[in-house]
Amino acid sequence: MSVIYDRVALIGLGLIAGSMSLAMRQAGLVREVVGYARSAETRATAAEIGLVDRVTDSAADAVRDADLIVLAVPVGAMGEIAAEIAPFLKKGAVVTDVGSVKQAVIEAVAPHIPEGVHFIPSHPLAGTEHSGPRSGFASLFSNRWWLLTPPEGADRAEVDRLASLIRGIGANVEDMDAAHHDTVLAVTSHTPHLIAYTMVGVADHIKRVTESEVIKYSAAGFRDFTRIAASDPTMWRDVFLQNKEAVLDILGRFAEELFVLQRAIRMGDGQHLHDYFTRTRAIRRGII
Template sequence: MSAAEMNAPPAATLYNRVCVIGLGLIGSSLLRCLMNDRGLAAEVVACDRSDAVRARVAELGIADRVEADATLAVAGADLVVLCTPVGAYADVAALIGPHLAPGSTLSDVGSVKQAVVRDVSPHVPDGVHFVPGHPLAGTEHSGPDAGFKELFRGRWLILTPPPGTDAGAVDRLGRLWAACGSQIEVMDPSHHDQVLAITSHLPHLIAYTIVGTATDLEETTKSEVIRFSASGFRDFTRIAASDPVMWRDIFLNNREAVLEMIQRFTEDLTALQRAIRWGEGDKLLDLFTRTRAIRRSIIDAKQA
């Protein structure tokens, strides 16, 4: 029994043993929250495939126990949270599935949800509650050093439990994230993927594209793009510096919704292009005036 367990007996904590798999920005931030509020988990187990990451997590002291073997890591845990890139979920789930404790909860933090349900569900044994989740929180940095315990504070946490999921399990997980500072929202996986396609995935794709377009300019212009980037471009480069593997997985795993949004966006851009070409100032003015109203709504909703 760890020192933590002795100080805070299981009965008084939300979970007995929480296991976090994948110790990057999100996983290590969750670890920090769990270690900071010992009412959440009596024992915190951390697991990553990378030796360097595990060594660093041990050094940072943000877990009670660090494991290389995911099957050992999940054994006896009443909550397991997948925090690897989404593309690794199927393999990890296949590996740990048989070792999940009856009555335990399996969750994740993936940025897409339909694909997660598709990839993970088949490996969830009967009697284990599967409650997918997505914290709308992040930075453009990766790895265990990028994490911090305030990351989820004031941010949304969307849960997408399949129909028929045990309400108690959903509620308990919601309380854990609320203790991390999140606001909880429950929705359908497909609706989640649609909303995120426009609020997050398309903006990131576009930022990657425009930064790529700039990268292809002649050398002299390129160096000036960097020097004079403060005029708008810079904001895009921050977004386009996000983790490449994570974003590849997002686009491959929310394909339909993202393609649909690209299609709409391209049509709208083509209309603007035409208005510029033909000098149709009124059309431009009309759109630019409408978009101001959306900004105001966001400010009113205290999301600005």
């Protein structure tokens, strides 16, 4: 495949940025990847494992000559980092972010983007419960969706160019309205994470069952269902604070459905439970 961007700057060197770097370099889509990380430990690890071509401790230095800048920090830190790099962005550069929330990130980042620089927000629907520079792997995005939420009037050629980089690392690209994105992701990702965290919290608070029993006798249900509760606390704190309305809406609906099921169990309404599980199983079986 041919080179799409000469120099890419990755801001933050965790799971997503690391996977992007490995995938882009493996596919020969970029000439150089420069990585900025705030912590000395992350920079040392990234250098040691060759995660990027060059590591720097200065965000300004990372973005100065970059053609593509990827903001890959927790969503609550996007605005601050955008303000920091803004004076050093070159004309014609593309800035994207990989944040799990779109409206709040756009509101925080867009005001800092200078004239002549393209801001194309994005979100890869791919991840694991692991984080940090050692967690990345090149195939993370294979056959996953990667949503773009370009603002009205965005330069179509630049959107297509970014989309071709993303396709080059194995993902499928679609455009989506930012507000709709936040509602869809509240259902398919954010609320499930909150419920998984809660399930572990519940297990922790049942005094008749000790913590070591929960860990030792963790059955498939608890194991499968709570895998995502091992995810990074900073990332998820930010997601819930930044996608507040949509998550509270879906959480309200979740609580309503749960009460109905609770009542069906109490009343011995097997028909209701059976019908409900039949309908939800059909939906779940459609997900590969």
